[in-house]
Amino acid sequence: MSPCNETHHAHHNHQHGANCGHTAIKHNDHVDYLHDGHLHHPHSDHVDEHKIEVSAKNPDQCTSDCGGHEPGHVHGPGCGHEAVPHGDHIDYLVNGHLHHPHGDHCDDHGLVELV
Numbered sequence: 001m002s003p004c005n006e007t008h009h010a011h012h013n014h015q016h017g018a019n020c021g022h023t024a025i026k027h028n029d030h031v032d033y034l035h036d037g038h039l040h041h042p043h044s045d046h047v048d049e050h051k052i053e054v055s056a057k058n059p060d061q062c063t064s065d066c067g068g069h070e071p072g073h074v075h076g077p078g079c080g081h082e083a084v085p086h087g088d089h090i091d092y093l094v095n096g097h098l099h100h101p102h103g104d105h106c107d108d109h110g111l112v113e114l115v
């Protein structure tokens with residue numbers, strides 16, 4: 001991962017939209033795009049950073065049995081799941097659920113709606 005300002009620049013000029021290649025998530029009354037672990041919301045000529053709020057639908061709580069992948073799987077950069085900002089932490093998207101690595105298991109922080 002060598003720094004490249006041109007790539008960085010192009011990356012920020014990317015226009016999110018249908019079929020842009022990023023995972024689209026329904027967030028409240030709009031659609032956001034998962035981009036390198038950030039939740040991007042295109043807003044006129046710039047992109048806002050959003051995160052999923054902690055709520056009854058997406059609680060920040062410990063659940064011992066998340067399922068969705070083999071029990072030994074440890075989420076992290078490059079684990080094959082997309083990172084999603086949730087409250088003050090990062091979760092990983094598994095079959096539409098937010099998984100939060102916690103000790104030797106994952107917590108299930110609820111469902112997100114994929115577009």
Ligand SMILES: [Zn+2]
Nearest residue numbers: 015016020022
């Ligand atoms: Zn995009």
Ligand SMILES: [Zn+2]
Nearest residue numbers: 027032041050
């Ligand atoms: Zn949003």
Ligand SMILES: [Zn+2]
Nearest residue numbers: 062063102107
């Ligand atoms: Zn837990």
Ligand SMILES: [Zn+2]
Nearest residue numbers: 074075079081
């Ligand atoms: Zn993972």
Ligand SMILES: [Zn+2]
Nearest residue numbers: 086091100109
């Ligand atoms: Zn979470």
Ligand SMILES: [Zn+2]
Nearest residue numbers: 066094099106
């Ligand atoms: Zn998990």
